[in-house]
Amino acid sequence: MGDRDAMISHTAPACTRLRCAPLTTLPRRHSVHAMPGLFITITLIVVTLVAAPSLALAQSGEAIKIGIAGGMTGYLASIDRGWRDGVAVAAEKVSKEGGVLGRKLDVLVEDNRSEPQPTVTAVNKLLVSDKVSIILNGCSSAGNAASAPVAMRNAVPLMICGIYPPDMKAEEKRWIFSMFPPPPFEVLPRFEYLQKKTQIRKVGLLYDPTPYANLQKKIAESEAANYGITVVGVEQYKFNDTDLSAQLSKLKAAGAEAILKMGAGPATITAAKNMRQLGLRIPLLSSVEDLAVFKQAAEALGEDFFFVANPPQIFDALPETAPAKRAIRTFLEAWQAKYADRDPTWGGRGWDALYVAVEALKKANTTDGAKLRDALETVAGYNGTSAVYTFSADSHYGIRENPIVLAHIVGGKVVILK
Secondary structure: OOOHHHOOOOOOOOOOOOOOOOOOOOOOOOOOOOOHHHHHHHHHHHHHHHHHHHHHHHHHOOOEEEEEEEOOOOOOHHHHHHHHHHHHHHHHHHHHOOOEOOEOEEEEEEEOOOOHHHHHHHHHHHHHHOOOOEEEEOOOHHHHHHHHHHHHHHOOOEEEOOOOOOOOOHHHHOOEEEOOOOOHHHHHHHHHHHHHHOOOOEEEEEEOOOHHHHHHHHHHHHHHHHHOOEEEEEEEOOOOOOOOHHHHHHHHHOOOOEEEEEOOOOHHHHHHHHHHHHOOOOOEEEOOOOHHHHHHHHHHHHHHEEEEEOHHHHHHHOOOOOHHHHHHHHHHHHHHHHHOOOOOHHHHHHHHHHHHHHHHHHHHOOOOHHHHHHHHOOOOOEEOOOOEEOOOOOOOEOEOOOOOEEEEEEOOEEEEOO
16 A cells, blocks of 8 residues: 555545636726626625635634554554554544534545654655644554654654653653553563463563563563563564564473563464464463454464453453443444444554544644643543543653453453453
């Protein structure tokens, strides 16, 4: 899919161009003064031509442009396409309900191929050429880190489906807002389960080269002892690896009784299939991912496959009193009308990002980048599909309480592990 093919436009142009038939040239022998009726008609046409564009703008306003630089191709495609579509469904709903500040929303998408440098190129285009008011970037942690300086220079807020990029300058951090759970929220539930529900005390770590997976690995190494668990081996894989047997064999030889995988993408399925082929009857505990990936991994490993699940993935299992239940139901009604067979998780995150952006636009009462950035810091207690979001000047991580639970698939259904 090419970059322009990835563009999504959910509204007609905010202002329809007025088309008027050209005025008929008056014959030289006639004067305007001799034709009072014609003079009045011409005057009305001129007034209409001058006033109509302003009137149209006052009624509908020029559309507010929302930009996305995401992995429409590459290893993050299954995740970032969901994020993109969630943003689009939410934008369509908001526009149909009257828009924001009297203006509809247009979503413009650029493919970053799940890579850092193309992300910078895409963000530059969205800001400089397309003049977007805010960017809701996909889940490439490396790409988001690389594009942070671009957002800062253009004074446009960057909301991201990923971790808050580490090692950024203080001024750059002011423009980045994370809609993603902090890395410990994914790692610790896995340790808690192993500690409380099993006799497993030795684990191996399998991770990809992204900044997010590296952070998870470091957290696992530093926190394991607090749960009475020892990390006996650590192995890395590449995105394009089609066989992880060597890494898995090393971890098992080191004494691993379970494997914690850090990172998203098809490698989760590869690891599960390789474990079955190698006869490794030990648990594989995976990171957040699309439900379609989880189901394929579960087909290979059965109940030895576990994963950290987001609220939309466990909607049916949530009690009616759960804070997220109503928010998820509203989202699912719109989502399933278009994507009935798809995992709603990443769409839900995109939906949440768009609505948090809408909250900030309403608070700022403008699309000015600096004022919009300040307004984002005042969004508090927004109950979304995936978490409750609260930002502040001190923290641009929107998720303060862990919404993630450990789950597995039994009989084709997601079951929460208690």
